[in-house]
Amino acid sequence: LEIRAEVREVRRASLSFGYAILRAGAGELLAEGSTTHAFTDGAGRVIRLPPEVRMRFSPCGRNGEEG
Numbered sequence: 001l002e003i004r005a006e007v008r009e010v011r012r013a014s015l016s017f018g019y020a021i022l023r024a025g026a027g028e029l030l031a032e033g034s035t036t037h038a039f040t041d042g043a044g045r046v047i048r049l050p051p052e053v054r055m056r057f058s059p060c061g062r063n064g065e066e067g
Contacts, residue, residue: 001030010058013046014038 002022009016014036021031041047049057 007057008034010049010054012048015049015053015057 002024004020004022006018007015008018016034016036018034019032020029022029039047039049039053
């Protein structure tokens with residue numbers, strides 16, 4: 001199996017990822033999906049992404065402030 005993952009969206013308080021599972025060598029798509037991960041504080045309240053996280057996941061030349 002070959003597993004591919006990509007960052008699809010960087011928002012103020014969340015990151016979205018897309019995934020694809022392919023048959024290795026053949027390139028046949030077997031499954032695909034996505035997840036969204038929200039950032040929360042210790043009490044479970046949604047918080048903004050820390051700046052260092054935003055910088056690591058935002059594409060070059062963008063500040064990740066959309067949405």
